[in-house]
Amino acid sequence: MLGIHDYWLFVATGVLLNLTPGQDTLYILGRSIAQGRRIGLASALGISAGSVIHTLAAALGLSAVLATSASAFLVLKVVGAVYLVYLGVRMLITRTAAFGTTDIAGSVDAWTAFRQGMLTNVLNPKVALFFLALMPQFIEPASPTKVGAFLLLGLTFITTGTAWCLILALGASRVRSFFAGRPRALRGLSQASGALFIVLGLRLAASKQ
Template sequence: MPDLPQLLLFIAAGWLLNLTPGPDVLYIVTNALRSGVRAGVVAGFGIFSGCFVHVAAAAVGLSALLATSATAFTVLKWIGAAYLLWMGVRLLFAKATPLNLEGGAVDVNLWRVYRRGFLTNVLNPKVALFFLAFVPQFIAPDADNKAWIFLALGVIFNVNAIPINMAYAWLAAWAARRVHTVQRAMHWMDRAAGVLFVGFGLRLALTDNPTQ
């Protein structure tokens, strides 16, 4: 494992990276605004679970395959892009969902929220490549059991993302309960989120293969 200063630097860098808005943050905030803090928290845990898939895959070498195999990267890239585009189109044409002051939309399907959060993360090969590029910087070249160290650092990175994801969910839910203009604008928030998801999907689709 890295020494304490290196480990603290790893944790701080991870927090800064998790604070950066992207498809995961957008998914958490959208669900919390529309359906309350529970939906936002569940969305966060779906993303959290999906991230573990990438950590485990990277530890056993799948991310290395994605980084060197144009075919493997392209297949997962197009699956992920198609999923993000599908999410965006759904939001663009979604009907306005009624909110209440006690905690969100009526009859929200939390399992569906979790599953979609999981898939949003798992089907993005850029997450796998991120772990492959970021984590090894904190592993000494002469370290034994590099795969286990990689796995441990990946778990630390993922666990440290929980408070940030929860904070996004709580803040979005707080805004939905207390800021009436946010509630009146939810119909347009879905549209804006849909445009962003479509943008993320197109950007992923246009990502160059790592071997090019």
């Protein structure tokens, strides 16, 4: 099938990798708990959209540029790190409004949550290198349909990843009810998420190719 071998092993590998916590997971959890199901689902779909872009980049060979060009990798890494720190700072800025509710300065609408989720994923160069490193292991070197194989494997990974992200968003949004009427707890959660994003941004900036 398009020169793909050990397809179900790839599926199992993808599922395990999707279950591994990372900045995408943190973003979905933070938005879902802080702002509810609608924003959480938008965040999850944004992460998935980022994976679509990475799949297309891998299929077209653009991800190979990051693997071979230190300058390109550095630029994307710095931009991604700055963006994560920016999101973290936004989450750290909270204020308690009247009537015991919490207004998070980093609160966003569904479209912004989608866009931020997509950028969080796209601006992580390690995701691009992951696609480039994993997928070729399941494609025959002599296959004349490598682009199609990349796209099929990418679609598979995106499907399982999207399912997991949506489950995360739905589950985390239910936790939101615990924070209803607890503005200090919600504020603390937002600040903790913001601090973690800043740490992730700094770690990304300090990482080596």
